[in-house]
Amino acid sequence: TNPSLLILAGDGIGPEVMAEVRKVIDWYGAKRDLTFDVSEDLVGGCAYDAHGTPLTDETMAKAQAADAVLLGAVGGPAYDNLDFSLKPERGLLRLRKEMDLYANLRPAQCFDALADFSSLKADVVGGLDIMIVRELTSGVYFGEPRGIHKEGNERVGINTQRYTESEIARVARSAFELARKRNNKVCSMEKANVMESGVLWRDVVTEIHAAEYPDVELSHMYADAGAMQLTRWPKQFDVIVTDNLFGDLLSDLAAMLTGSLGMLPSASLGAPTANGRPKALYEPVHGSAPDITGQGKANPIACILSFAMALRYSFDKGDEATRLEQAVEAVLADGLRTADLIGEEGRAPVSTSEMGAAIIA
Numbered sequence: 001t002n003p004s005l006l007i008l009a010g011d012g013i014g015p016e017v018m019a020e021v022r023k024v025i026d027w028y029g030a031k032r033d034l035t036f037d038v039s040e041d042l043v044g045g046c047a048y049d050a051h052g053t054p055l056t057d058e059t060m061a062k063a064q065a066a067d068a069v070l071l072g073a074v075g076g077p078a079y080d081n082l083d084f085s086l087k088p089e090r091g092l093l094r095l096r097k098e099m100d101l102y103a104n105l106r107p108a109q110c111f112d113a114l115a116d117f118s119s120l121k122a123d124v125v126g127g128l129d130i131m132i133v134r135e136l137t138s139g140v141y142f143g144e145p146r147g148i149h150k151e152g153n154e155r156v157g158i159n160t161q162r163y164t165e166s167e168i169a170r171v172a173r174s175a176f177e178l179a180r181k182r183n184n185k186v187c188s189m190e191k192a193n194v195m196e197s198g199v200l201w202r203d204v205v206t207e208i209h210a211a212e213y214p215d216v217e218l219s220h221m222y223a224d225a226g227a228m229q230l231t232r233w234p235k236q237f238d239v240i241v242t243d244n245l246f247g248d249l250l251s252d253l254a255a256m257l258t259g260s261l262g263m264l265p266s267a268s269l270g271a272p273t274a275n276g277r278p279k280a281l282y283e284p285v286h287g288s289a290p291d292i293t294g295q296g297k298a299n300p301i302a303c304i305l306s307f308a309m310a311l312r313y314s315f316d317k318g319d320e321a322t323r324l325e326q327a328v329e330a331v332l333a334d335g336l337r338t339a340d341l342i343g344e345e346g347r348a349p350v351s352t353s354e355m356g357a358a359i360i361a
Ligand code: NAI
Pocket: 013, 017, 072, 073, 074, 075, 076, 077, 089, 092, 261, 262, 263, 283, 284, 285, 286, 287, 288, 289, 290, 291, 292, 297, 298, 299, 300, 302, 340
């Protein structure tokens, strides 16, 4: 049977960039004998318009059953004043929570053709290809107690950083598994110098490494030093694994080493299922971009590279993923640019579908 893929294109430019991914998927079926059982459904504002909820139970069940979910983007000004529980983002959060997607993979990859586009020097970022694994379902964003309380005459804001051993162990395994598919190198970042949860993090990562992944090279770094090293010489890293809060900051920082939001894919992975594949949701980092929706300006590369991640991490087609990434690289080297990739130089941009067609060609 063919692997199954649920496509949730969502709102704004989501359907525009996803249309290009559909062409890539069709190409794989026609030219590489790699056929997916693709189904499509609604998430976000479009689901609210159709069903009064950003994610129906039926769609949730389809996502649970699919081998992988590919999501475009959700949200837009039309939905900004909805109740919190009906907002488009709730659909995405429900997917992440119910699929228990605890490992968020954010690559920072710099195609040589775009090295000049980075805010860092071209030799610092050129050819950069690193991966940040951020713990996504625990830590200080979720820990109890939390809230704003009155203490005497003043208010106190409280959040609690809390990690269990098993929460650290499972995201560590995700990072080590990933490293084996890449360059066998993991750097774990925490602040064991000042945080108990950091001490536990370092201990558990070290134990999992020794017991299960001794073939992978492991190093540890304090997260603040890691931030410095990421801007000084990012190519020293390959896979970085870190907690939810540090991962939020470090992955945004690393992402911007490489240029535009329109280039950045991501994956969120959960536990391995019976067939050995992890539960998985792939999506571009960018949102629904209402400012350019419907104008053919959206860069489809982030979404196409998200599909490449699905090929690699859900479908065991690392070679095909690499080929797709090389096609993106070749098109950029040829000078094709969507509007978001054009700085001062004033060359003419190509449209969303022209970019998609060039990558396929
Ligand atoms: P955004 O990522 O949608 O847009 C930020 C800027 O980057 C805009 O100027 C946009 O035109 C540009 N941009 C984004 N993706 C692009 C692409 N593929 N090609 C060319 N240019 C691109 O973030 P913003 O404006 O803060 O949010 C807009 C809406 O998207 C909001 O409703 C927000 O809640 C939602 N959002 C959804 C996310 C998701 O679905 N995962 C993530 C972030 C925001």
